[in-house]
Amino acid sequence: MRNNALTIMLICFFLVLTFNFTYFNIKTFKTIDTSNNPTEITTIKDAVELFPYKECSSSARSMCLIEQNSGRILYGKNINEKVAMASTTKIFTALTVLENCQDINKKIAIDDRAVGIEGTSMYLRKGESLTIKELLYGMMLPSGNDSATALAYYVGGDIPKFCEMMQKTAQNAGAKNSSFKNPHGLDEDGHYTTAYDLSIVTAKALQNKDFKEIVSTKNIVVSGNDEVENRYLKNKNKLLLNDFEGITGVKTGFTDNAGRCFVSSASRENLDVVCTVLNCGPMFEECSYFMEKAFDEFKNYELLPAYNIVDTVPVTKGKESLVKIYSRKNFVFPLTTEEFLKIDYEYEKPEFLKAPIKKEQIIGTVKIYLDNQLLFKDELITTDEVKSNSIFESIKNIFNKW
Numbered sequence: 001m002r003n004n005a006l007t008i009m010l011i012c013f014f015l016v017l018t019f020n021f022t023y024f025n026i027k028t029f030k031t032i033d034t035s036n037n038p039t040e041i042t043t044i045k046d047a048v049e050l051f052p053y054k055e056c057s058s059s060a061r062s063m064c065l066i067e068q069n070s071g072r073i074l075y076g077k078n079i080n081e082k083v084a085m086a087s088t089t090k091i092f093t094a095l096t097v098l099e100n101c102q103d104i105n106k107k108i109a110i111d112d113r114a115v116g117i118e119g120t121s122m123y124l125r126k127g128e129s130l131t132i133k134e135l136l137y138g139m140m141l142p143s144g145n146d147s148a149t150a151l152a153y154y155v156g157g158d159i160p161k162f163c164e165m166m167q168k169t170a171q172n173a174g175a176k177n178s179s180f181k182n183p184h185g186l187d188e189d190g191h192y193t194t195a196y197d198l199s200i201v202t203a204k205a206l207q208n209k210d211f212k213e214i215v216s217t218k219n220i221v222v223s224g225n226d227e228v229e230n231r232y233l234k235n236k237n238k239l240l241l242n243d244f245e246g247i248t249g250v251k252t253g254f255t256d257n258a259g260r261c262f263v264s265s266a267s268r269e270n271l272d273v274v275c276t277v278l279n280c281g282p283m284f285e286e287c288s289y290f291m292e293k294a295f296d297e298f299k300n301y302e303l304l305p306a307y308n309i310v311d312t313v314p315v316t317k318g319k320e321s322l323v324k325i326y327s328r329k330n331f332v333f334p335l336t337t338e339e340f341l342k343i344d345y346e347y348e349k350p351e352f353l354k355a356p357i358k359k360e361q362i363i364g365t366v367k368i369y370l371d372n373q374l375l376f377k378d379e380l381i382t383t384d385e386v387k388s389n390s391i392f393e394s395i396k397n398i399f400n401k402w
Contacts, residue, residue, distance in 0.1 A: 051373075053079070056290070060280035061259070064195035065290045067298070067334040068203040068265070068272035071174075074294050074334065079196040082177055083278050086253030086261045087120070087143045088198055089185030092178070094136055094214070095205040096162070096169040097151050104132040104210060114150035119186055121146045122233065125225040133210070134222040140214050140251060141233040145184040152183035159183065170197065173204040187257040198276045202250055202263050206274070215249030215265075216240065238284045239264055244291075250274070252283070266291050270300045271334065298334045303343060303368055304378065306330035310347060310366060315386050318355030324383040325349060327366050331376045344369045349380055355388040 053073035056063070062078035073079065098104065107129045115126050122138030124130075124146045130138075132154070138147035149159075156162025163180040170178045175197035181188040205211045218241055224230045235241060236252045246266040253261035259279035264287040266273055273294045275287045304327060312322040335343070349364035364380040 051370075058277065058280070058286055058290075059282060060195075060277040060286055062195040063275070063277045063280065063286065063290070064199045065273055065275040065294055066196075066199045066203060067294075067300070068206060068267075068274055069300070070333055071200055071203060072334050073196070074273070074298060075290055076195065080177055080194050082179075082192045082194055084187060084191065084255065084258035085185055085193045085198065085278065086187075086255045086258035087145075087185040088193075088251050088253040088261045088263050088276075088278075089180070089183065089191070090139050090143065090148055090253075091198065091202050091205055091251050091263060092166045092170055092180065092193075093148050093151065093183040094140060094211055095173075095201065095208070096166050097132065097136065097155050098205075098208050098210055099169060100155050100165065101132055104136065107131050108135075108150075108154050110150050111153040114146050114153055117145040117149050117184065119145045119184070122231060123225070124150060125227070128223075128225050130223050133214075136210075136214050137217065137220055137222055137233055138231070141217065141220065141235045143236060143252065145186065148184040149182075170201055173201045175201050185253055185255065185258070187255045195276045195278050198263055198278075199274045202265065202274045202276070206249065206265060206272075212248065215251065216247075237262075237264070239266075239288060244288060246295075248272075262287055264288075264291065266295075268295050271295060271298060297336050299337070299340075300332050300334050301340055301343075302330070302332050304329065304331040304366070304376065309383070310380060311349070313349060313363065313382075314352040315357065316352055316354050317388055318353075318357065318386040319389050320355075320384075320386045323353060323357055323386050325363060325380045326383055327378045327380055329378045331368065331378070333375070335370075339370060342371050343375075344372075347380065353382075353386075355386045357382055357386040359383070359385040 053076040056075045056077055058077045062081045062083055064079040065075045066073050109129045110124050112126050115124050120143040122142055122144035135147040135151050138144040152159055152162040156165055162183055166180040178193040178197045179190050181191040219234045221230045221232055239247050246268040248265045248267055250263045250265050260281060260283045261278045262283035263276045273291055275290050277283050277286045280286050307326055309324055309326045312324050315321055315323050346367040361382045362379050363382060366378050366380055367374060368376040
């Protein structure tokens with residue numbers, strides 16, 4: 001009798017499996033047709049590339065202002081033109097050093113080849129030793145070409161190798177139109193960047209707390225040498241020295257070929273911006289104007305909070321009659337008030353779900369549009385498991401318990 005009961009239970013079990021497998025393969029939910037969307041939007045970076053920046057009038061040969069966190073271009077002029085960059089090169093240099101040095105408080109010996117480099121200097125001497133952080137201050141505040149060279153020799157071993165590392169740093173940040181021949185920015189064939197590249201690399205660098213601390217410092221005292229007890233370093237950033245509201249950095253530059261160059265950054269309320277002007281006579285005035293304009297016209301809006309419960313979906317043949325659905329990702333994007341009023345949401349989800357339902361089962365999508373252009377997309381998933389109350393599920397549960 002026991003064997004007969006076991007045989008019956010096994011037959012029921014395989015019937016359940018067969019039914020579930022067949023059902024799983026033939027059931028249909030509302031399908032999502034993305035054939036009309038040439039670009040799949042799942043990240044902020046994807047969204048940024050879809051929106052043209054505002055062409056602006058500027059005395060700069062090229063300029064670019066972006067929002068730091070999203071990377072959205074708010075204003076620009078010739079943003080991808082390859083031009084000389086002077087000492088704004090040192091932004092790439094600093095980020096390369098910081099990404100390749102675990103302890104910036106480590107004291108290092110100054111390579112003799114870094115002494116006496118032409119141009120601006122922190123006046124390094126043969127035989128002395130400074131910390132990596134002190135050299136970074138010497139490079140970013142008074143724009144020491146000697147300190148940039150000393151760091152390049154320490155991190156890369158030689159200048160060509162370090163320039164290869166700078167190239168990798170730039171590419172990892174998304175900068176595709178930059179090329180480096182030295183770590184300091186003195187004019188050299190094949191040494192160039194774009195206003196856009198400089199802006200996005202600066203935005204990434206500002207995520208590094210040490211970089212942010214250094215470029216926002218007005219002045220500092222660091223180690224001296226055999227001639228002076230201490231070095232007094234002063235930042236060349238006039239917006240920082242003049243306390244432009246919310247200023248956080250970053251770097252000036254000048255050569256005869258590059259002209260006056262400046263990368264600035266500032267934060268107000270929930271908006272963080274980076275503004276780059278290359279070959280621009282009134283560089284401080286231009287950056288000040290465009291950053292004020294950005295703060296006046298744009299605001300960061302949280303269009304979708306993380307782990308946002310969107311709705312409930314009715315469940316048939318389940319032990320629960322409803323299941324909650326949510327989206328995982330947070331989406332914040334800089335918009336004008338006019339743009340924000342044009343934001344539209346579309347939720348694609350089935351009218352009902354049939355149990356059994358798995359926890360975190362993908363059942364649809366949420367899409368955010370601006371002016372009918374897809375801005376962002378995320379999956380809709382279930383919050384909980386819902387078991388089936390069908391006889392087949394009951395038989396399976398009995399068998400499992402048995």
